[in-house]
Amino acid sequence: QVHFVQSGAEVKKPGASVKVSCKASGYTFTSHDIHWVRQAPGQSLEWMAWINAGNGDTQSSKKFQSRVTITRDTSASTAYMELDSLRSEDTAVYYCARSVGATQYFDFWGQGTLVTVSS
Amino acid sequence: DIQLTQSPSSLSASVGDRVTITCRASQSISRSLNWYQQSPGKAPKLLIYAASHLQSGVPSRFSGSGSGTDFTLTISGLQPEDFASYYCQQSYSTLRTFGQGTKVEIK
Numbered sequence: 001q002v003h004f005v006q007s008g009a010e011v012k013k014p015g016a017s018v019k020v021s022c023k024a025s026g027y028t029f030t031s032h033d034i035h036w037v038r039q040a041p042g043q044s045l046e047w048m049a050w051i052n053a054g055n056g057d058t059q060s061s062k063k064f065q066s067r068v069t070i071t072r073d074t075s076a077s078t079a080y081m082e083l084d085s086l087r088s089e090d091t092a093v094y095y096c097a098r099s100v101g102a103t104q105y106f107d108f109w110g111q112g113t114l115v116t117v118s119s
Numbered sequence: 120d121i122q123l124t125q126s127p128s129s130l131s132a133s134v135g136d137r138v139t140i141t142c143r144a145s146q147s148i149s150r151s152l153n154w155y156q157q158s159p160g161k162a163p164k165l166l167i168y169a170a171s172h173l174q175s176g177v178p179s180r181f182s183g184s185g186s187g188t189d190f191t192l193t194i195s196g197l198q199p200e201d202f203a204s205y206y207c208q209q210s211y212s213t214l215r216t217f218g219q220g221t222k223v224e225i226k
Contacts, residue, residue: 104210
């Protein structure tokens with residue numbers, strides 16, 4: 001069965017970077033794109049970026065373009081999201097999710113990783 | 120970016136009620152619209168994809184309709200486990216976006 005396990009909660013100071021991992025199992029990792037979505041406390045879901053797990057192509061929201069790096073390690077079936085120059089507004093739960101086929105909906109999600117940015 | 124506007128932002132309803140949530144896109148997105156349910160502290164769960172297709176395992180009381188810019192999620196016969204937040208999401212553009220969400224609360 002498809003399953004994602006994300007890395008644990010992080011506490012970072014403003015200006016630091018954070019790298020969240022998302023390990024996939026139960027399917028062929030390179031056959032599906034991986035997306036990153038975040039949710040600040042009490043707020044809506046916010047799409048950040050995606051990676052083609054097969055060829056490594058990436059695309060990110062204009063909001064995060066200069067600060068986010070999405071990578072993957074196909075040998076470990078793991079995707080990574082690194083966010084630089086953290087500020088307090090980046091405090092959120094970060095999710096990875098798998099997209100499916102031409103319709104590109106998100107059918108399986110990780111459990112979420114809480115990133116807290118505080119001095 | 121394609122903007123999605125959901126309405127209402129919150130609603131109060133009783134068990135057994137029929138509930139309708141709308142999502143309007145800032146441009147035509149054909150039928151590339153998906154709906155998710157999120158309970159507190161949990162990851163979102165896919166309910167409807169491509170505007171009207173029920174995800175496997177999702178109860179048939181959930182249904183979706185629409186195309187172009189206007190979409191609807193309907194819950195026919197609200198159950199206690201349906202009190203949650205609901206989000207629309209477009210997959211027409213490679214730059215995905217979500218609506219701001221609708222919280223369904225118990226009346």
